[in-house]
Amino acid sequence: MNAGETIPVTVLGGSLGAGKTTLLNHLLTNAGDRDIAVLVNDMGSVNVDAELVAEESDLAVGDGVTELSNGCICCELQDDLETAVVRLARERSFDHLVVEASGVSEPGPVARLFVTSRAAARYDVAGLATVVDSRLFADTFGDGDPDRTVAEEGDGSVRPLSDLLVEQVESADLVVLNKRDLVSDAELAAVRDAVEALRPGATVVETTHGDVDVDLLLSDLHDPDAPVGWRAALEGDAEGNEGDRDGHGHGDHGDADHGDHDHDHSRDDTPHAEATYGVTSFVYRRRAPLDPDGAAEVLGDLPDSVVRAKGSLWVAGAEDVHFTYSQAGPSAYVAAAGPWVASRPEFEQDTYRRNHPELDWHDDHGDRRTELVFIGRGMDEDALSAALDAHLLDPGASADAGDYPTDPGEEVALAEPTRERESTPTADAAPEGGR
Numbered sequence: 001m002n003a004g005e006t007i008p009v010t011v012l013g014g015s016l017g018a019g020k021t022t023l024l025n026h027l028l029t030n031a032g033d034r035d036i037a038v039l040v041n042d043m044g045s046v047n048v049d050a051e052l053v054a055e056e057s058d059l060a061v062g063d064g065v066t067e068l069s070n071g072c073i074c075c076e077l078q079d080d081l082e083t084a085v086v087r088l089a090r091e092r093s094f095d096h097l098v099v100e101a102s103g104v105s106e107p108g109p110v111a112r113l114f115v116t117s118r119a120a121a122r123y124d125v126a127g128l129a130t131v132v133d134s135r136l137f138a139d140t141f142g143d144g145d146p147d148r149t150v151a152e153e154g155d156g157s158v159r160p161l162s163d164l165l166v167e168q169v170e171s172a173d174l175v176v177l178n179k180r181d182l183v184s185d186a187e188l189a190a191v192r193d194a195v196e197a198l199r200p201g202a203t204v205v206e207t208t209h210g211d212v213d214v215d216l217l218l219s220d221l222h223d224p225d226a227p228v229g230w231r232a233a234l235e236g237d238a239e240g241n242e243g244d245r246d247g248h249g250h251g252d253h254g255d256a257d258h259g260d261h262d263h264d265h266s267r268d269d270t271p272h273a274e275a276t277y278g279v280t281s282f283v284y285r286r287r288a289p290l291d292p293d294g295a296a297e298v299l300g301d302l303p304d305s306v307v308r309a310k311g312s313l314w315v316a317g318a319e320d321v322h323f324t325y326s327q328a329g330p331s332a333y334v335a336a337a338g339p340w341v342a343s344r345p346e347f348e349q350d351t352y353r354r355n356h357p358e359l360d361w362h363d364d365h366g367d368r369r370t371e372l373v374f375i376g377r378g379m380d381e382d383a384l385s386a387a388l389d390a391h392l393l394d395p396g397a398s399a400d401a402g403d404y405p406t407d408p409g410e411e412v413a414l415a416e417p418t419r420e421r422e423s424t425p426t427a428d429a430a431p432e433g434g435r
């Protein structure tokens, strides 16, 4: 490498056992003339993956295959990773770096390291590749085997696997649907369909034993501005529905035309997906607060047809708090994001609105709104909207939102895959901190 040239980096993510190591072996065996450095992170103290990769590719550990032990590179080992990649670039010459994130890492933070830290001067992100265990994905979002839906983190705490699967897909430039041999054509089509809805525009390939096209894997695929499905749906809806903004003002929530205009125009982005397999998305947007218990009841027990839901909640009894909601398969959380802009002192509101002219501001309610995007297969939009509408209250109505989180970043589970679903958020449901 010439001084001043940057090295392309591909960050490889995917759930535990998805086939990342298998894919790395395939890559190293088929690398041709390329000199590839691989940084492997494995959970636990033994770097089995690094040794396996080294063993199968005639590379010694330390000779291009570098280990990081004791945890997850996206969090505890962030400093080590930064040091390791800077040292690697200084000490060795190679054409491409591949970093395998552990099965419970989100690839996004790992990739950001190459943009924001000392490593940025030496590296350029070429792509985030996520290996998906097609069988596990189909199970998690299809029939939902609860025993397989929790991943253990380095500190022993558990995290719903569905969250990780969704996040790993939502940040990917390339999605590798691995274990093709373990799913039927219909199951694979459903998985592909969900992946395309979660991450419109990502390159999606199907593989068995990680036999991905090496040129494709290493090519420059990264698009930091690529849309995430739920955000694209919200934006598409906002653009297409200027007229409905004022249509849901004070007291109109009983109006029969509530749901009529809330169809998602972003489905135009993936027309074949909808036409072929029925993946759709829609936005539920109301200018009225939800009853706290009713909202928890509906949003904590969404139909299985919903793969992903996300958005903002205006909750009666806590009208100053902007709540966010996030559901992925069998898990659902509500978090306190901080005050609504409309709850802040007037001068702050003015400044904020000047700096955010795109903010959807209502004459009476400011930015307070309930705005949820749902992505799924064969969803009954009318039924879901009606279930939520049944819990709409008038702005200012009294209600007890005592079980909802209050501190910014605090989170409460409405549904978790390992436990019995709860009908309301409870104070003893461990808040998991802002994610």
Ligand SMILES: Nc1nc2c(ncn2[C@@H]2O[C@H](COP(=O)(O)OP(=O)(O)OP(=O)(O)O)[C@@H](O)[C@H]2O)c(=O)[nH]1
Residues within 6 Å of the ligand: 014, 015, 016, 017, 018, 019, 020, 021, 022, 023, 049, 102, 103, 178, 179, 180, 181, 182, 207, 208, 209, 210
């Ligand atoms: N049937 C089948 N098995 C596969 C496929 N790809 C990988 N495997 C197997 O799945 C298991 C896990 O594969 P790995 O490559 O170790 O997965 P990983 O993502 O590196 O796993 P962790 O490092 O634990 O996160 C191994 O037993 C592989 O042989 C595939 O396409 N089909």
